[in-house]
Amino acid sequence: MAQPTLSLDARYYTDPQVFEIETKGLLARSWQFGCHSSELEKPGDYATFEIAGESLFAIRGRDEKIRAFYNVCQHRAHQLVNGKGSTRVVVCPYHAWTYELSGELRAGPNIKAVEGFDKSSICLTDVKVEEFLGFVFVNLDPDAAPMEEWFPGARHQLEEWVPHWDQLRPLEWVEIPEKCNWKVSVENYSECYHCSLNHPTFSNGVIKPETYDIQPQGMCLRHTTQCQSLDRMTYDIQSGFAHHLEYSSWFLWPMFSFQVYPGNVLNTYHWRAIDANHVVVWRGWYSVEGLDDPKIRALAIQDRATTVEEDIHLVESVQRGLGSRGYRPGPLVIDPCGGVNSEHPVMHLQRWMREAVDGI
Numbered sequence: 001m002a003q004p005t006l007s008l009d010a011r012y013y014t015d016p017q018v019f020e021i022e023t024k025g026l027l028a029r030s031w032q033f034g035c036h037s038s039e040l041e042k043p044g045d046y047a048t049f050e051i052a053g054e055s056l057f058a059i060r061g062r063d064e065k066i067r068a069f070y071n072v073c074q075h076r077a078h079q080l081v082n083g084k085g086s087t088r089v090v091v092c093p094y095h096a097w098t099y100e101l102s103g104e105l106r107a108g109p110n111i112k113a114v115e116g117f118d119k120s121s122i123c124l125t126d127v128k129v130e131e132f133l134g135f136v137f138v139n140l141d142p143d144a145a146p147m148e149e150w151f152p153g154a155r156h157q158l159e160e161w162v163p164h165w166d167q168l169r170p171l172e173w174v175e176i177p178e179k180c181n182w183k184v185s186v187e188n189y190s191e192c193y194h195c196s197l198n199h200p201t202f203s204n205g206v207i208k209p210e211t212y213d214i215q216p217q218g219m220c221l222r223h224t225t226q227c228q229s230l231d232r233m234t235y236d237i238q239s240g241f242a243h244h245l246e247y248s249s250w251f252l253w254p255m256f257s258f259q260v261y262p263g264n265v266l267n268t269y270h271w272r273a274i275d276a277n278h279v280v281v282w283r284g285w286y287s288v289e290g291l292d293d294p295k296i297r298a299l300a301i302q303d304r305a306t307t308v309e310e311d312i313h314l315v316e317s318v319q320r321g322l323g324s325r326g327y328r329p330g331p332l333v334i335d336p337c338g339g340v341n342s343e344h345p346v347m348h349l350q351r352w353m354r355e356a357v358d359g360i
């Protein structure tokens with residue numbers, strides 16, 4: 001007789017060595033969100049971020065192209081830039097070597113005195129970049145396949161669900177620290193088996209749970225559902241766009257998700273793993289030109305007070321439980337027909353999680 005699939009062993013969520021393997025491997029070999037392209041409007045605008053324990057920065061060149069580099073000087077390794085800003089050239093604060101926006105070494109005090117100094121051989125170390133609906137993603141693996149191969153069809157579908165994406169700018173990004181392993185948070189995001197019990201506002205006032213499903217699409221987990229009956233919706237969803245009666249989300253393994261609420265309201269999740277027991281979840285909301293939009297603000301506040309707050313308690317309790325000697329991994333509830341009360345997406349995630357650590 002077939003045996004149920006068991007949930008992943010607790011050590012994957014608690015062992016610092018597992019976290020170390022993920023940081024050096026998975027996180028350095030997958031597409032990670034860096035910044036929004038509206039933070040890099042003009043040539044010379046830059047933004048720094050940390051991925052897989054590495055400080056990186058993205059910068060717009062004179063040719064308008066966005067590039068990303070390791071944030072380290074090729075002289076004696078000082079950090080180059082901090083935070084966000086705009087610059088004509090990149091100047092290292094240690095000995096003032098300067099780099100072009102495209103990464104080539106431009107000048108350095110007294111370097112001409114060095115016999116054989118080949119300026120043209122020195123360049124900042126770049127990382128792969130893709131712009132995806134205005135979001136800048138990087139991958140530290142120089143041989144990484146493009147995002148279209150990782151997440152087939154996702155870009156095209158998002159363009160349909162968010163036809164005004166190129167006018168959208170961040171309205172707010174809220175940082176939510178959670179005392180749990182990043183995988184606990186990501187798994188919780190990727191099933192709605194817990195929704196009816198724990199998310200009454202979301203289940204009764206945003207989506208129609210009986211239509212909810214999540215299916216893999218390459219390394220993307222695609223959530224689809226219809227909106228709640230219009231008289232029960234907590235906000236006005238008329239947008240003039242197709243798909244306004246639907247909710248959909250595209251979780252891009254391992255740590256980013258585009259969500260589109262009914263009414264074509266784009267919002268995002270991105271996770272930054274801190275250590276084996278801590279993650280920070282960033283909740284992003286967007287509006288046309290980033291202008292204050294009362295509807296989106298209200299929705300963001302509602303979401304933070306309900307779904308986000310409710311999830312924090314769930315994931316932190318799970319992390320404590322994973323540290324218990326009394327826990328034996330239980331069977332996942334996988335319904336062959338899928339649907340809201342099935343944990344099949346967790347099975348897919350746990351397979352990817354195991355492969356990332358054990359290579360099998």
Ligand code: FES
Pocket residue numbers: 073074075076077078092093094095096097
């Ligand atoms: S380390 Fe950057 S100029 Fe010396």
Ligand SMILES: [Fe+2]
Pocket residue numbers: 188189194195199307311
């Ligand atoms: Fe939840």
